[in-house]
Amino acid sequence: MGSSFHHFILVILCSSCLLGAVAAASSPKTRHFRWEVANMFWSPDCLENVVMGINGQFPGPTIRAKAGDTIVVHLTNKLHTEGLGIHWHGIRQFDTPWADGTASISQCAINPEETFVYRFKVDKAGTYFYHGHYGMQRSAGLYGSLVVDVADGEKEPFHYDGEFNILLSDWWHKNVHEQEVGLSSKPLRWIGEPQSILLNGRGQFNCSLAARLGNGSSSLCSLRADAQCAPQVLRVQPNKTYRLRIASTTSLSSLNLAIGNHKMVLVEADGNYIKPVAVDNIDIYSGESYSVLFTTDQNPSKNYWISASQRGRKPPVPPPGLTFLNYLPNSPSVPTSALPQSPAWDDITASKSFANKIVALLGLPTPPIRHDRRIFLLNTQNRIDGFIKWSINNVSLVLPSTPYLGSIKHKLKGAFDDKSPPETFSSNYDIRIPPVNPNATQSSGVYKIEFNTTVDVILQNTNALAANVSEIHPWHLHGHDFWVLGYGEGMYSEEKHGKQLNLKNPPLRNTVVIFPYGWTVIRFVADNPGVWAFHCHIEPHLHMGMGVIFAEAVDRVKNIPDEAIACGQTGKMFMHNHHG
């Protein structure tokens, strides 16, 4: 059945290579999608497993639209007993905060056999994605790409001849229900490293594509051309420039992407243009997206590897996820060259250097010069009744059963913890050592934010529970892009670091990392009424409480559809009014 590794025909990545003439300008469209979410058997990394798919596909269908379009997704839950919610990562949901897809925050989970209609505008061109935002359904495979082109008549500020899109993820053989139980157990059972890194949902477990490059091991792949785990090969013409869109929806892994022999030029981050900068490889954390340009100017008689390698976590880690550039008219056989070099897993200096290269393209909005409010968020690992949690200012987030958007809008009492979490932490906290008092509390409290205030958030990393451990956390903000004003090491100090912040050309992003023992400062304007999660995008960290909730000018939210909030106390309110 299977042909050998050397000869098999790989799946060709369907791309819009070599764009034709620009279509005539037309007004924005409403694009309708009918999706059914169900569990199904699938072999993401050549090993069969149960995967959460959409319309029988994994990853889910790619949404492609133009800036200004309206997306309408009729999402039907065909799971047997599980609720559901899908978040449109990077879409700000102006005027539609109930469409953000965060169960318990912006809406009730969609029950089995129910259909919820997501309707929202994609106002800005860029590389986005979507994913489940309930329990750990993202880890179960519920994700896909969302690409927004410039509106008709508009142009990107760079040229390319064709494009490709790669959505990165990581994959475990243990099902998410078991992962969840382990994370909620005392003692904690950590999920461990993923078995595979996937590119567009495709990886190779125990059968590295690149095995032949190693020590002559015999673990060669014997993939059928139509195998669900066969890599999508990027077919390119020589001497052209391509745009490669890359987004990461990993549960855990920080990745580094590189193309053998090819330089890349970064041009977009999280749906925002950046000042073009040449790089050899790119770091990409969960929740981030980039566009890079590369030119097919290398020896055209060869093919070239593309690798996505795990970073920041101590080996053993999974082998890199792989695919390759197939220079046409070569046959799509695997490259004979070495894998591209990624920095060592613990080369944090390279990571910081990469992060600091990213600044906004000239002409993009710059931040207000002053903040109106400043929130310090101390990231710590803690114990609560002996259970290991992640906490922010000593508070570990638990979500209420009634979505905040409804309970705050309708001023319901008791739907979540009244008390807002602290805005800062003790200046005596020693971030270099494990917490002296590791006990924390759990709360569903929110930060209330007034309309149009300029908010600075200082994310402060610390040492975890074990000595000499400080982890990377990519923080993602819903409903907003924010400016990244700066990164630094040690404890943030206004006197020492305030002056170093970049107010001139900070990049706009929706996700930003804090480095081990470091700090990151961001700024955003609270111009989008809604309830927005701001959280570590590592799925098990969020599950362990690593997030906060911004309740932003909710009094200004109008016309929440009843069906978004017909559960918990808002559901009871509807029933009460029914009898009253």
Add this chain to the structure above:
Amino acid sequence: MGSSFHHFILVILCSSCLLGAVAAASSPKTRHFRWEVANMFWSPDCLENVVMGINGQFPGPTIRAKAGDTIVVHLTNKLHTEGLGIHWHGIRQFDTPWADGTASISQCAINPEETFVYRFKVDKAGTYFYHGHYGMQRSAGLYGSLVVDVADGEKEPFHYDGEFNILLSDWWHKNVHEQEVGLSSKPLRWIGEPQSILLNGRGQFNCSLAARLGNGSSSLCSLRADAQCAPQVLRVQPNKTYRLRIASTTSLSSLNLAIGNHKMVLVEADGNYIKPVAVDNIDIYSGESYSVLFTTDQNPSKNYWISASQRGRKPPVPPPGLTFLNYLPNSPSVPTSALPQSPAWDDITASKSFANKIVALLGLPTPPIRHDRRIFLLNTQNRIDGFIKWSINNVSLVLPSTPYLGSIKHKLKGAFDDKSPPETFSSNYDIRIPPVNPNATQSSGVYKIEFNTTVDVILQNTNALAANVSEIHPWHLHGHDFWVLGYGEGMYSEEKHGKQLNLKNPPLRNTVVIFPYGWTVIRFVADNPGVWAFHCHIEPHLHMGMGVIFAEAVDRVKNIPDEAIACGQTGKMFMHNHHG
């Protein structure tokens, strides 16, 4: 850590042995329970797995009450993304049909972090149990015992000195989500045989307690006394009479229970007294319960096996579930005698003989002499769009997202299929061969039943899709006991069989089996307004559509709590009234 099989101290089954003086008569009580359902790690058969437990226990806590008491269970869903419902199997729910626990039928699934209050009366002494009734959550381990004693001042019609309770189940190592996906796949992936048979949630996989009785194999158990899979031993005094309560909540397995060297006397079936009858062993199908009396009149220097063996399915099947009688003051070491004999797996004659021994105790209500309505239900295995299903009169049941109880009571249009399923089937149907036209349809239609009519149901078994296969199906009726008027072979014929039916002393039951290629006739009086499922109690068969719905005098149902039906179209109705 573990001591060897021969020496370890077994867990002693906590029993109410040697009852003391009867307590003074008092009025019925309301008994409150606060339960949290969560997934947890557990080792039901010595192999660790994820199990759905209640308050950290598996099986869930035993409810013990007296006839006339009111049970109040505050059930909180601590699952991460799954809904929930618990059915109180054998409790008829007079005046509380919304407390029957059937998701999509009597109530909305309870969402994560929500609490639903089940409040119902246990009006009749007997041996019952409870279990999840949403998706395949029963298979996930969500079950426990419910025992109702006679009211104070009342007496059982038989004497005993002490009692024990055994809840039987079967266990798979593959999680139910994967089982569900397999059952919903094309081609079907059958769940296969269970890995273990459990007694009160305890079995031994790959380490048969009885291994030493075999061919000298070395697979001896090395169990710790406190192991979750260590059998509960029944400690007995010589020369006493004990009541053994047995209920089966298996997903699939038909079982035969026997006690080495000891005769048993059947005295109760499904919470109804039966004419005492001596038996060597008892057949018990999923959904059934029995009480037997046994006297400890054997050699008191020995201990004796109790075995629960699978029946009716072709080997290889799991080894029997085991525990034993420990005659005091012997040490609780495993018996040296042979395992008790159960009939051969395919000895259907023994099964029929056993079934026909069960008749009502004199003095119990007899059925009305005539039926007002008769419903014939043909049990067939079918294909729908190539998917394998089970169907009744060619209709495979699918449940609506809005619970029937609310949508019928409030006369909502379109919440389920208008059309009632057929009341009979073609008299030309050849039950001896695979269906000539295997195609069926799916429907959520219901049988509407008028108040106080006497209904006969003729269950007719057939050949499945494969030649020479006809399976056993235990049918369970909610909201009612019914009289079992008779069993027979081949096609039911009024002329031939009508006269043979037992109207004199048919047993009252809530579950009854149809034998391969056979028929079974039951009768009940529609005196309990509500919406009641009647279905095959084999979990994967129900999942594949093997059930019907009786909508019984729903206009007479009063005071449905809003929270029971605040989902789907009834939920929308509440919202609509809110705005209207």
